[in-house]
Amino acid sequence: MNTELIEFSGCFARNPGEIEAASLVFLGLPDGSQSSYLRGCENGPSAIRKALDGRSYNSTTELGVDLAGRIADLGDVTLGATFDETAERFRDATTSILKSKRTPFLVGGDHAVTVPAVLGFEAFPTEIHVVQIDAHPDLYPEYEGSRSSHACTGARLLEMNHVSSLTQIGIRTLTEEQEKIGKQHEDRLTILPAREVTRDSIRRIQEALAGKPVYITLDLDGLDPAYAPGVSHPVPGGLTSRQVLDFLQQATFDLVGMDLVELNVEQDLRSLTAILGGHLLQEAMGRKLAHSA
Numbered sequence: 001m002n003t004e005l006i007e008f009s010g011c012f013a014r015n016p017g018e019i020e021a022a023s024l025v026f027l028g029l030p031d032g033s034q035s036s037y038l039r040g041c042e043n044g045p046s047a048i049r050k051a052l053d054g055r056s057y058n059s060t061t062e063l064g065v066d067l068a069g070r071i072a073d074l075g076d077v078t079l080g081a082t083f084d085e086t087a088e089r090f091r092d093a094t095t096s097i098l099k100s101k102r103t104p105f106l107v108g109g110d111h112a113v114t115v116p117a118v119l120g121f122e123a124f125p126t127e128i129h130v131v132q133i134d135a136h137p138d139l140y141p142e143y144e145g146s147r148s149s150h151a152c153t154g155a156r157l158l159e160m161n162h163v164s165s166l167t168q169i170g171i172r173t174l175t176e177e178q179e180k181i182g183k184q185h186e187d188r189l190t191i192l193p194a195r196e197v198t199r200d201s202i203r204r205i206q207e208a209l210a211g212k213p214v215y216i217t218l219d220l221d222g223l224d225p226a227y228a229p230g231v232s233h234p235v236p237g238g239l240t241s242r243q244v245l246d247f248l249q250q251a252t253f254d255l256v257g258m259d260l261v262e263l264n265v266e267q268d269l270r271s272l273t274a275i276l277g278g279h280l281l282q283e284a285m286g287r288k289l290a291h292s293a
């Protein structure tokens with residue numbers, strides 16, 4: 001028996017030829033400093049790499065795409081002395097991936113990492129649409145005195161000129177204050193609350209985005225805590241694993257980038273949330289490769 005763990009079910013490129021050929025990139029954004037409540041998200045990238053051990057999982061996705069050796073793991077971005085400095089590095093890292101014509105799959109970190117990641121898409125040739133799967137709308141203009149809190153991510157995204165629209169799916173914690181902010185942006189913001197997630201409502205979102213460049217920010221607390229217990233803010237009544245997989249697999253939009261955030265390793269049970277996160281990422285990667293083939 002192989003005694004060494006095989007990261008990310010063997011999907012990472014192992015030699016220069018494979019790395020060169022890889023059009024999809026895995027990059028860790030290991031910052032959990034902007035969480036308002038618990039610590040633990042900073043260890044997300046390493047947990048996701050380890051969760052799907054290739055001795056137990058294989059590299060073929062549900063849709064039959066073999067990802068073995070096809071993902072370039074660029075490691076984790078080194079944090080700066082302040083969050084502003086860290087954010088600048090995250091942004092630059094995203095920009096440089098896009099300039100090399102590869103697709104970034106970014107692993108947080110708390111949800112604050114999404115802001116610099118999407119800022120990096122100013123380097124993308126067209127405007128983009130963002131889909132946020134989340135229990136929370138994150139529409140606070142500032143939270144506990146900070147504009148970079150993970151509770152402000154939606155608000156920051158709506159301030160970006162290169163973000164044509166923001167679609168939030170799975171929301172179940174909308175407060176009056178955030179609803180007010182949402183109303184100010186109703187021409188660009190669609191909120192699909194968890195209680196209204198049905199095949200029909202999801203199909204309407206897919207149709208509206210068909211063929212368009214879409215960035216997905218996947219906060220794991222969008223899923224029900226029964227599926228994703230390892231998050232800082234578990235909120236009952238969320239999406240099932242299957243609903244999120246269906247959304248990713250049936251996408252007819254052009255996936256131009258994605259992040260997976262808010263995995264809190266300290267809260268996880270038997271790595272179930274990390275395993276789910278790895279699986280969701282791989283299914284999205286497989287769909288991307290099938291689309292670009």
Ligand SMILES: [Mn+2]
Nearest residue numbers: 135136219221
């Ligand atoms: Mn959230």
